[in-house]
Amino acid sequence: MAGPLLVNTPVLSQSMWIVEIYMDGTDYFLVTVDRFNIEAIMSDKNPPPESASDKEALSQLRDQIDGIDRRIGELISERARCAQQVAEVKQSSNIGVGTFYRPEREAQVLRNIMEKNAGPLTDEEMARLFREIMSACLALEKPIKVAYLGPEGTFTQQACLKHFGQSAVTKAMAFIDEVFREVEAGSVNFGVVPVENSTEGVVNHTLDNFMFSNLKICGEVELRIHQNLMISEVTNVGAISRIYSHPQSLAQCRKWLDANYPNAERVAVSSNAEAAKRVKGEWNSAAIAGELAAQRYELQILAEKIEDRPDNSTRFLIIGTQEVPASGKDKTSIVVSMRNEPGALHNLLQPFREHNVDLTRVETRPSQSGVWNYVFFIDMNGHQSDDTVAAAMEEVSSRASEVKVLGSYPCAVL
Numbered sequence: 001m002a003g004p005l006l007v008n009t010p011v012l013s014q015s016m017w018i019v020e021i022y023m024d025g026t027d028y029f030l031v032t033v034d035r036f037n038i039e040a041i042m043s044d045k046n047p048p049p050e051s052a053s054d055k056e057a058l059s060q061l062r063d064q065i066d067g068i069d070r071r072i073g074e075l076i077s078e079r080a081r082c083a084q085q086v087a088e089v090k091q092s093s094n095i096g097v098g099t100f101y102r103p104e105r106e107a108q109v110l111r112n113i114m115e116k117n118a119g120p121l122t123d124e125e126m127a128r129l130f131r132e133i134m135s136a137c138l139a140l141e142k143p144i145k146v147a148y149l150g151p152e153g154t155f156t157q158q159a160c161l162k163h164f165g166q167s168a169v170t171k172a173m174a175f176i177d178e179v180f181r182e183v184e185a186g187s188v189n190f191g192v193v194p195v196e197n198s199t200e201g202v203v204n205h206t207l208d209n210f211m212f213s214n215l216k217i218c219g220e221v222e223l224r225i226h227q228n229l230m231i232s233e234v235t236n237v238g239a240i241s242r243i244y245s246h247p248q249s250l251a252q253c254r255k256w257l258d259a260n261y262p263n264a265e266r267v268a269v270s271s272n273a274e275a276a277k278r279v280k281g282e283w284n285s286a287a288i289a290g291e292l293a294a295q296r297y298e299l300q301i302l303a304e305k306i307e308d309r310p311d312n313s314t315r316f317l318i319i320g321t322q323e324v325p326a327s328g329k330d331k332t333s334i335v336v337s338m339r340n341e342p343g344a345l346h347n348l349l350q351p352f353r354e355h356n357v358d359l360t361r362v363e364t365r366p367s368q369s370g371v372w373n374y375v376f377f378i379d380m381n382g383h384q385s386d387d388t389v390a391a392a393m394e395e396v397s398s399r400a401s402e403v404k405v406l407g408s409y410p411c412a413v414l
């Protein structure tokens with residue numbers, strides 16, 4: 001058999017390259033390799049050959065992308081000018097005076113985008129892009145201020161950015177009560193607080209605040225929670241003996257910690273961003289927190305997605321003073337107090353069944369005053385302006401000691 005005739009020559013397909021061709025009499029033998037392997041093996045000193053036609057094709061595609069980007073830019077500017085006109089109409093008429101931010105309209109825009117999306121980007125990816133465009137358009141109309149449960153780097157900050165986009169002006173608060181107070185005082189337009197986690201259950205502190213507050217729920221955000229183990233540049237990886245995190249995050253990673261760091265001390269702190277702050281400068285400790293915390297505090301992720309349940313997610317509420325009109329796919333939250341008597345819960349739930357209203361959550365909290373014996377937090381599908389929801393609510397009001405509507409708001413889109 002003759003030696004290799006050609007080396008590194010023609011491309012067989014997108015992913016396979018012929019690197020050698022042998023000739024044996026009249027037969028040819030091709031030696032092929034997977035392009036991605038060879039690309040990994042080859043150093044920069046020996047890059048794959050670029051033909052003149054490849055270069056030409058690349059340059060033409062880049063010209064096309066430049067042209068498309070110009071058109072997208074023009075269209076975004078046109079959209080932003082439209083939003084400015086919307087603001088003028090809002091200001092000069094009595095339509096939504098003072099309410100530049102319209103959660104129901106934003107939900108409709110995003111749902112529309114997802115419905116019309118033909119790929120190849122996913123619906124979520126496409127909606128995320130438009131989320132940012134709308135955030136910038138709203139900032140042109142009137143910059144929006146939002147308080148969230150901080151410090152910077154928490155999952156609540158992540159939820160805040162997911163819902164309002166990067167153009168919102170955000171303010172980190174130390175406690176859930178402070179988020180409520182900040183919105184009540186009018187120093188911010190909205191607040192973002194956690195309300196329930198799929199693994200650890202309800203955030204009681206948030207529900208308790210609603211009992212004594214007149215704030216409304218204006219929206220909800222759902223966030224997939226991925227926990228990561230992170231270290232600082234001074235950490236000795238082999239000597240980690242202390243792991244900091246928020247108690248809920250420690251609980252969400254219990255099995256992983258038992259298997260991987262059974263002897264490390266688990267230290268509960270006020271938030272996972274606080275945990276990330278603490279490992280800075282400690283050679284024997286690590287933190288469990290979200291990716292945003294690793295970015296914010298410049299930590300290195302040692303192990304990612306360490307939560308015990310892969311479907312771990314948290315729901316957050318947007319609180320404000322605004323009543324939100326129906327968006328077409330909404331939820332309504334109420335808090336109801338019942339007298340302490342047999343069959344109280346049955347009596348409370350019956351009207352929802354009769355009027356075919358779908359309940360998505362029922363939570364009981366101990367009453368914080370003598371007037372309310374049982375306090376139930378109820379979430380249902382539908383808007384309070386829907387006939388079925390209104391009828392069920394009327395019936396419930398006649399049976400309960402007190403009913404307070406916490407708000408109707410669009411179901412989470414992303």
Ligand SMILES: O=C(O)C(=O)C[C@]1(C(=O)O)C=C[C@@H](O)C=C1
Pocket residue numbers: 083086087100101102103105106109133134135137138141
């Ligand atoms: O439709 C409006 O009311 C607008 O102000 C426009 C717009 C948008 O960019 O689409 C901007 C902000 C609102 O929160 C909702 C939508």
